[in-house]
Amino acid sequence: MSKETVFNKEEFASLLDRAKGDRSINQYASETDISAAHISRFLRQMIDAPPTPETISKFAEKAYNGVTYRDMMIAAGHISEDNKVEEDSPQNRRNEIIRMEQEIFQIIIGNLMNSDFRWSMEKPEGRMQFPDMIINLEDDYYKRWYFEFRAIRGNFIPISIIYNFYGRLLTFELSATDKFTLVVNDERAFNFILERPPVNLRANLYVMLVDLEGRRIIKEEKISEY
16 A cells, blocks of 8 residues: 555544534534444544545535545545545535535524524434425514525536426425525525526525635525415
């Protein structure tokens, strides 16, 4: 094995600590479905063998602070720094999108925590649920607030996923007191959606733009009404 593909325990521990962020080890363990003891041993550099790509995928999926699947794969010794194919592999792209959407979730939750209205979050029923988040509102005209996250990666706007969202929304039963917000992290995508609202969609539909780097909500606009 070349020098570039050796398991760097110190670097991996540092990345894992950054990925964990301000969460406790137990909380990160719960979110990644990896035991707290196993995470702790990696953080203390007590394991000589690198984690598997599957384990790294779980770490990266819930990572904070911009830690990516590729970063961890390099530190683990599974790929080298100059492995360009792996850098833009479907698995890496998928993990990057998952990480970005997790950051969107954290931004929304942080904003709700600082709001002055009463709310509660419904427990998700599964990983592939639609929408991504449901909030029950107690002091507003709207009684339920649905969120769907669409992270945009790179310079290409995947228009198909926006229209795919509209297609899924057509099959979703909404009432006049429901609010549905599509959240994106790219201003071009935000403007594209704003300028091309869905026709004949009976829903209180909004589009929201978030800044991942600044970890804040920039703006939200209504694009259709029930």
